[in-house]
Amino acid sequence: MVWFETILVVLTLLTGAVWLLDRLFLAKRRAARNGLLDEEPVLVDYSRAFFPVLAVVLILRSFIAEPYKIPSASMMPNLLIGDFILVNKFTYGLRLPINNRKFVSLGEPKRGDVVVFKPPHDPENNWIKRIIGLPGDRIAFQGNTLSVNGVAVTYQTLGAYSGRGVAMGTESASLLQENLPGKPHKVLEGLDNIVGQGEWEVPQGYYFVMGDNRDNSEDGRLWPERGADGEPLPNHNFLPEENLRGKAFLVWLNCEGWFCKDGFDASRIGTKIQ
Template sequence: MSLITGVLYAALIAYLGGWYLGQWQGNFALLLFILTMVTLVYWLAERYKFRPAREAAAARLLEQDQARRGQLASQGISQVDGNVEEARARLLMQPWWLDWTAGLFPVICAVFLMRSFLFEPFKIPSGSMIPTLLVGDLILVNKFHYGIRLPVINKKVVDNHNPERGDVIVFRFPVNPSIDYIKRVVAVPGDEVSYINKKLYINGKLIEQMPLAEFYDEDSMRYTLQYSEKLGAAEHRILVDKDRPGYIPERAIEQFPHREMCRYSGEGVTCKVPQGYFYAMGDNRDNSQDSRYWGFVPEENIVGKAFVVWMNFGDFKRIGFFN
């Protein structure tokens, strides 16, 4: 068993190493599920086979020691060499391969359940959601807000809230579902959404942009126009780069499902959102690859609702809830 456990750990290290180095795309949910099942097998084997066997061996040792002491006592010998308790403790001790498998099962199982059904952590990798979220923000995503889904296969089994305009969502990228994206929902099924000349319209109604102080981006060391926008119940901030064109180059547009429901022009884009889909955009409007480029977000791709920055090691002031 120690050899099998060593091989499993070697395979895990190789997999994680290749994932970290970008040799292949990883599926962390599947990996965590496999780890949970493997450690469960070891935990059950420990509870019902290995530990009872060790306890039986320790009990036999005590019986043998007591019988030996009884024989010696009958011969008038009361002082007996040997520390039976030390030997018994060694017999009861878990071998390393059980300590690192069965012993980890409760922790891995708790993480798997929490990540699958409650909250999942993510790290913001790009600036598409500036100024709401900055690169390096560590956020939590509410996995049950939109309903309960089975892990790995992402099949919804219990409905809850529907995504609303203004929600910040994490979803599996429609072009490559192994990658997670984060954007803001700007339109829901049945809406007609337009982004014309850097103005957002929902069902023909202009979404007002209230000017704010310019935003200074420390990475690019430049100022960008900043506005307050209201989608749904909560206000949020957006950035608009006045030097970028408002239209989407034809070569940058993917051939996505329901592409016929969108009209592109030199001024921008207008789309009718089909049932079961959502239209998502980044708050950094001119620096975001979003639904304008690759189309609608399928409802089954949604992972959850992002709601709090729990850590940013470069700026502790970033910790807190956001709209």
């Protein structure tokens, strides 16, 4: 959420500036008046106490790892509603908070990575999907079969899905292993409801993303041609590289409902995101 990042950055800069100003100038002036330090002003006292905490949180959240909560079923069966995940913020490079501008490049996304990003038609919110197409790839999805550069991906049927979420429209879904080149993973496939058919060629500087719950995912196959302001979105099916937030790598908690009213699922703790 941009507002949280903005508040965190502003508070960190403000408390840091107050603390530094006092240390360099104001404390010396107070001491010069009578040879003793007067009691610190409340603002200085709070700034000195909170600045290190805010600075550590800002550095960790912006450049190391950031927590998110999964709100939808689009990445089932691998990510469930209520999963709290950690996202690696430096895998693809270091980015400035608020504007997300990359200033150090450390790597490129790989096919099969599960990534958090801001979609072009909803830039105020963070979404999570799997990278299917890299720049220059030709992607097709026909009849529940994915093809990459003209080669159909193979599948192994694992049976009917019986995990959590069967009461949310997945009771008729099949569980399959999709052998995506370099990153085999599980997907859900509906028996009757095939959505998002088409073919796409990924432009340079963009990625094509899909959810693992193939018939219940608002992903690149279905993204609108225009934004909320009615303006056309060029390359609207694709994720711009500059919109990436990081790579999801770990589930550290699962808790459904407000204040975890529906309880914890301890079995999800420590689950690696494949």
